[in-house]
Structure formats: C-alpha cells, structure tokens
Amino acid sequence: MPECKVAVLLLPSSLRAQIVEVDWHYYGGHWRLPNLAGGRWFRPGLPALHVISYEKFSTQEGTDLLTRIRPDLIVCDEAHKLKDPKSARTGRFLRYLKEHPETRLVAQSGTLATRSLKDYAHLAEYALRNGSPLPLKPHVVEEWASALDPGHVVAPPGELLKLVDPAHPLESLEGESEVERERRRVRDAYRRWRNATAGVVATDESAVSMSLTIRTRDPGKVPDELLAHIQAALGGQRPDGEEFVDELQRVTCARQLASGFFHRWRYPDVGGVPQDPELILRWFSRRQEFNRELRERLKRPAEHLDSPGLLVVPRFALTSPHLPTWHAASWPAWGEIHKRVAHVTEAVWLSDLIVQDAARWALRKGQPGIVWVEFPELGERITKGAGVPFFGGGPEASATIIRESGKRSIVASLRAHGTGKNLTMFSRMLFVNPPADGAAWEQSIGRCHRQGQLADEVEVELYQHTDELVGAFQKARDFARFIEQTEGTPQKLCVANYDWAAV
Known part of the structure; x- marks a missing residue:
C-alpha cells in the first residue's frame, strides 16, 4: 500500500516459520519485498514488516505489542482467529485500531464467519469503515445475525428483505420447507450484497477438482x-x-x-505425606471465589489488564509502580492458600475401543493416512498402539510434519496442524473427534483436498458412535451451509459425496 512505513502481518504460529524461513527467501528472489523486522538486510525506502503470530499476540507480552510497533498497516491472515471481541487477543487488537483510526486493515480468511455474521462484523467495520457491508451499530448486527445465522429459532428478515432481488429467484430444493427456502433466499441476497461491496474480495468457485467422499467408521460395540x-x-x-x-x-x-x-x-503426596482433604476443600472454595472476581474484572479490559495471566500478577500489591493496578477483594484469602495445594x-x-480401532485404520496395508485427534493423550495412545509418529504442538512438529513422504500413516493434532499446512502427500483422513465447527472441517480437510493432490479422490472417515458426535457433525454441516450461502465460497462439507444413508 502507498505511504506504508511499518506493517504487521498477523498469522498462526504454525505458518510463521514457513513464511520467515522458507517463503521469504524464495519470493525474495523474484519480488521486491519489504524489510523483514529482525532480518539480516535493510533496504532504505522500503517499509518494515513485523511477522507476529496470534499466539504471541495472546501472551502477557502482547498486551501493548501493537502500541510499541505502531504499524500503519495490519494484514491479518486467517483473520477468523480474531472473531471473538471478548477474547484478550481480539480486545487488544480492536483497542489499538480504535485508538489509531488512521491504521489500515486487511483481513483475509477462507472462512471469515464460522458460526455467525458477528464473527467478522467488527473486522469489516475497521477495514472498510462506512463502506462495510454490515451495519455499524451492534444492535442492528444482532438483528441481521438473528435472521441469517444457523439455529432453530429464526428472526424475521426485516430490513434484509430490501436486499432481495426478484430477478434472482431460487429453485426449491427437495425436502425444503417454505421457511427454509425463505431463509436461503435472504442469505443469497446478503451474499450478493456483501460480495459486491467495494473492498470485499470473494470467490464463488472451488479451486479443487478431485472428488471428496465422507463416510462413517464403525468402531464396534460401545x-x-x-x-x-x-x-x-x-x-x-x-x-x-x-x-x-x-x-x-x-x-x-x-x-x-x-x-x-x-x-x-x-x-499427589507431598514428600511422602498425603495432602489434607480439608485444605483441598478450602483451596477449591477460595479459588472459585477469586476466579469469579477475575471474570468480572475481565469484562472491563485495559492495556496490561486484559488477560487472566496479567490480572493474576499481584499488581494490586504495587509490585511495579509503572504498571496499572487493580484491587481484588478475594486475593488475600486466595493468595494465602493458592500455593499450598499441589495438583x-x-x-x-x-476403554481402548477407539484407540485400537484407530490404530487398525492407521495400519491398513497400502493405505496410509492422517488420524486427526483433538486431545494429545489420545494421539499418543493411538501412536503407541499403531507404531506411527504423533505430531503435536510446537515448532519442531510443524517443521517435520510437512516433510512426511506419505508412505506411512501419522497421528496429528487438529488444533496444531489442521490449518495452513500442505499435506497433499496423504489422501485419507480419519477424524477421531469430529469438530462441531464447519470452518474447522473446511480447514482440516483442505490440508489434503487442495491443489497439488495427485489422488483422484480424497477420503474422509469419522466416528459417529455417540449422540454427541452425531450432533456435533450435524452442527458442522449447518454452519457449512451458512458459510456457503452467505459468503458464496463452496464448502467441502456441502460438496462432498456422502457414503452413508444417515447423513
């Protein structure tokens, strides 16, 4: 952008190493890039770029990070990481933009809205200001969300009906009720309005041509x-x-x-001596009281006082005269006891039913794939049973998983590796803990179902052996339909072939 002097690129930590250590040197040989903050070279006249992970931005150090850098341009990759205005991370971000209205913002993501229009209304406001396709008043955003968001209770479309163009009729879908069709019609009108707004760049085409098949896997009797x-x-x-x-x-x-x-x-015993049960009960009671007060204080965030970690630091005892303080009435009682109980x-x-079945899936001869898990302990247990590697969190795992050849199965953390990585060496996936978030499915399936995949078909299997897992996947499909109907981007859960009758 013209006149940019200092820029910040926000992105997931799993992508930072790829950008700084690989992509920067590759593209630097072909393009004129800005000066990388902390890099080896500095070219006068070019802006400085700070590459910061969302995870670092969420730490105690991140409370005033933007204030210290003072960027005039912020680019947010995977901007859905900033969807919750109540989180410490997003609160810090919005606070800086509010205090520095001259800052320009670019927010990009494959799925800006994961569950609600409210997921990106605040980002659209600061990126496009009065040109935002969404209302600027929070209560009007609530009204729009009530009419368009997924859910069984749907509010009347109200003013949204003005966006509906009779020249764009929708054909009825098989089994669709009149209420569902009306909602789809309003969503379609909003999609056209949003994507036609100046400053919004969107696509309604899929960049992937190979087929995608989703099926359930029966682990046996639970x-x-x-x-x-x-x-x-x-x-x-x-x-x-x-x-x-x-x-x-x-x-x-x-x-x-x-x-x-x-x-x-x-x-556990401390020094071979069992801990006092009455002390543990008092510890629990005082912990709950302090946490209640902590939650109330977090409703009024401020710089250096916008996360549990920063608030727990006993600044109310004036340990540092340069930092803000707060008074916690419950701290004296909790501070006196909080270190006296070890846990x-x-x-x-x-049961090892799922562990053993997932291990069998991973060891299927000639058919390697990725076993996606939500919980590290589960991943490690499956790894032990199957004799295949587990990739959890951390920079080392992020660097080594992309070097896999695809000749053996792997177990991977969905949280750590479900976004940003190219894992097209695999074409089979098993979801042990199916997420209830349509955007999470879009991202994780997209690790394999993407350009560069050599297989003719990508296969996805998931467990549906409990009512909770069935409900979670149904919610994910509802959210995927919402994203597709309001943004226009084809969602993998919507275009997939389903290989079982219950879906």
Missing part, C-alpha cells in the same frame, strides 16, 4: 458402561463424581469419554 458415563457427563457429573459448573466442561468431558477417557485432577491433571482410561 460398552454400555461408557455410554452411561457419557450421559452422566452431559448431565453434569464426571465419572469420578466431580460436578461440572458450565456447559463447556460437560461437552468436553463427553467428547473425551467418546474416545474412552476423561481428565481429572489428582492430588496434576491426569487422563483416566475406561
């Missing part, structure tokens, strides 16, 4: 005891009797149990 534990977890109780306090804990435990294990805290997280295994 033990009745395990199914009972899953129902109990969804009802709010862990197999060891611990009561959950929120929906996220219940769903996470149910997903773990579907793979045969669950997480719990264990209180560790452990995985408790109840």
